[in-house]
Amino acid sequence: MTSGPSNLGFYLSGGILLLVCALKVPALVRRRHDTLLRAACLLLFSAGCLMILAAPDSITALNRLTGIPNIAAPAVYTTTVVFSGASLVLIINWRPAPPEQTRRFTRLCVAAYGLIALAVIALFWAGNAPVEQPTLFDAYYATTPYLREMIVLYLVSHGVTMAIASALCWRWSGTVGGSLRAGLRILAPTYLIIVCYDALRLTAVAARWTGHDLDYLVDEVSPLFAAPACLLGALGFALPLIGPRVAETARVLRQLWQLQPLWRTLRDVPTPSAVRVRLPWWRTPPAVLLTGRRTTLYDALLALAPSYDPVVRDAAYHAALRGGEEDSRAAITADAAMILAARDRQRSSPGHLPHAPHPLPWRAHDLPSLSQALASPFARNFREYIVSSQKAVHHE
Missing domain, CATH: 1.20.1070 (Rhopdopsin 7-helix transmembrane proteins)
Structure with missing residues (x-):
């Protein structure tokens, strides 16, 4: 023994x-x-x-x-x-x-x-x-x-x-x-x-x-x-x-972390046509939390669709290219800039819909990249151009 x-x-x-x-x-x-x-x-x-x-x-x-x-x-x-x-x-x-x-x-x-x-x-x-x-x-x-x-x-x-x-x-x-x-x-x-x-x-x-x-x-x-x-x-x-x-579980938690910048940007966007359910993170499985987070983000992006301005996006896209970004990365940065502009426009003019809504070009696998672009210095520094572009478009 x-x-x-x-x-x-x-x-x-x-x-x-x-x-x-x-x-x-x-x-x-x-x-x-x-x-x-x-x-x-x-x-x-x-x-x-x-x-x-x-x-x-x-x-x-x-x-x-x-x-x-x-x-x-x-x-x-x-x-x-x-x-x-x-x-x-x-x-x-x-x-x-x-x-x-x-x-x-x-x-x-x-x-x-x-x-x-x-x-x-x-x-x-x-x-x-x-x-x-x-x-x-x-x-x-x-x-x-x-x-x-x-x-x-x-x-x-x-x-x-x-x-x-x-x-x-x-x-x-x-x-x-x-x-x-x-x-x-x-x-x-x-x-x-x-x-x-x-x-x-x-x-x-x-x-x-x-x-x-x-x-x-x-x-x-x-x-x-x-x-x-x-x-x-x-x-x-x-x-x-x-x-x-x-x-x-690690993959889900990583995606939740990657979506944080996009979540912070859009969590206050009103979505009257969608029902938001609060999911406490301490007792919600990560996979369920991720699904709820994606749904909320899509609802917010859809609510901002009437405020998306192609002029802002094109300007941001060309500026990103001039800044040395590759084409695919510049496109994501331009989308992020357009989302920031749409959010600010909705805050300043909540009842004004300057553009007809368009189908969202983003899919689930795009959200992490879009979120990281929102956290980039370029997207944040582009805010001054966004504000001036909005004023110019509104004036016209």
Whole structure:
């Protein structure tokens, strides 16, 4: 079994893994038939339970509570097998493949690791482990009939699974991108760390078979690999699950920030034909806030349409070109200047509509650029020309 110099690392790692699992429970309730999500929750739950059960204090408490010496051993080993199977199932369901092939491999994996878990339990009951060994069970009972087979079975199955998972993750990471690639690149070395953990314990077991004593590999060296592996594993699996949502939220927040200059410019423009709903930012999802912000901006731009002056726009466009801006950038700057002029004109003459309304030339993807142009020094410095142009046009 696993032990270590401190219980804190095991409990902290297990608590974090179980917390991540708990955060996925609402989604699991809504999508209970989602095999990928079920596998992810099973993996996180089994890994969290494994870390908590493997803490030395938990091992002692479980043995004392049940009154069965070393009952914690099959509990920890069975949980380890479940973790191994859940890892492969999750990777199988992650990888793009025909649905029938994915289901077939998933069923084979569940059946194989279910049988291994049952074998671990059966071998423990068939063996005899009267002396409690909370930290040296693997080495102490390495030569005991049935228990020897149980120890080798769980270590070999776990190590082989982790080696396969590491190879699959590394190979697959070269064909994907984004948060999935980052998660796979974290998982590949993480699984190799677990392979090293199993190899050290197998080495100590084999040493007992040949009459040597390498027990320190079990109770001193190998536990140092356990907590980092679980924490990195949780991060590797969490990134692909929450990464797209985090990236989408970051994209929405970036667009909201980019729209701030346009929002400050147009938020006081009256829109009698539109219904404005106040959306408190502290309790409104960012995506809903962005949709509401875009709608409000379009309503304001539409309300200003009768006041748009092509003369102002053309003057600003040519001035921007003379100032060294490229054609596309100059066009956006000219639009920004025309919007500023229209807003000022509406403020000074709210009942006067000098021009017939025209269809808005802007689309959703134009609003951030238009907003940034409003914040540019050129658009602000052009205000004097706008005012003089408005007076000239009004005089004519």
